[in-house]
Amino acid sequence: MDLDLRKIRYFMAVAGELNFGRAAQELHIAQPVLSRQIRALESELGVQLFVRDRRRTELTPAGEALYADAGPVLAGAEALRRRVGRAARGTDAFTVGFMPGLIVTGAVRALTAAHPQLRVEVLRTSWADQVEVLRDGRADVSFVRLPVDQRGLKVTTLFEEPRVVVLPSGHRLASKDEIHLDDLAGETLLQPHKAVPEWQALTGDTAPRDEGGPAPLAVEEKLEHVASGSGIVILPASTAGFYQRPDVVTVSIADLGPTRVALAWDATRRSRLIAEFAALAAVHLSSPRPTG
Structure with a gap:
């Protein structure tokens, strides 16, 4: 059996929204069409992908497995399309x-x-x-x-390379040459916690910023938020050096690995x-x- 990538894309939209109506709007197709395509995919795979009632839509264990693995499959197909197209153009x-x-x-x-x-x-x-x-x-x-x-x-x-913390210039730790990670307890980290795995060990936070809400992604955005006093960021020393500005300071962290x-x-x-x-x-x- 060959997987139909179009049906997989439809599945990913529903799995991401956990709502057939919103997924249909995102895909610009009618909801009954989307429902039929999902049923067809379930029939082809021989599994149930969603549990659906009047109140909610949830993934089954089989649906969870497909959701975890389908992203790379779709990305690989897109990568192949890009490379083949580039080759066809003689680029x-x-x-x-x-x-x-x-x-x-x-x-x-x-x-x-x-x-x-x-x-x-x-x-x-x-x-x-x-x-x-x-x-x-x-x-x-x-x-x-x-x-x-x-x-x-x-x-x-x-x-x-070493990492440093970036603080607003008026911060209580801004005049220090070096601090320890636990000196930052109670601060707001303005970046995905997966970028700084040590942070979760310090805070015990099980809901990283990138899962609980949007986080600023670009370095320039992060520094704007730091300068305004909204929180701190931890950056590689070279990155912090590229983006020096007068309203923020960088401080070394003695017990934070490179x-x-x-x-x-x-x-x-x-x-x-x-x-x-x-x-x-x-x-x-x-x-x-x-x-x-």
Whole structure:
């Protein structure tokens, strides 16, 4: 049996909303059509995906399993579509994703010098999409900050660098040269807690900001919120150094381990260019110097 990706997309919309009406609106189709497509998918798979009554719609265990695994399948199909389309247009390009604070120019220049006919492009990413750009085909490789979801990826660590806390200039700790993590107890962390796993151990918070509500994603947004006194952020030292401004300060955290920078790519791809770029990245990308 071949899976119908259109039906899988319909399923993902319903699973995301847990409401057939809203999912139908999102998909721009009639609700009865959507219901028929979901029933057809259940028939093809031989399982029940949803429990539905007058009050609510819920995923069954089979539905939960499909929801967990279908995202990468759809992303892989989209990535394949992008690469095939690019090849059909005769576009000889290689795209490198990178997180804020990282300078990837050396590796990019080295690849360009080795392949003058190749158009090497760069793509700025964020915590939200640093590996999604690989899964949906927007990037061939991506410089990521760990931890990331490594399913289906090849990940090779390049270097480590310290992390600092960014505080408003009038903060009680702003004049310190160094603090400890527990000095920040009671503060509001303005970023997804998965970006700072140690934070949950400190606070015992089981509802990270990224699951309980929207968090500012871009570094510039984070710093605006810090400057206004809404909370704090913890950043790699190089990122904080790139975004210096007079109304915030950075302070070292003595007992917070470093962040790791890695190169990642789709593990199923057998590309000579990816292997070549990985070797170049190991030579040309190193830990940035601490900024004063």
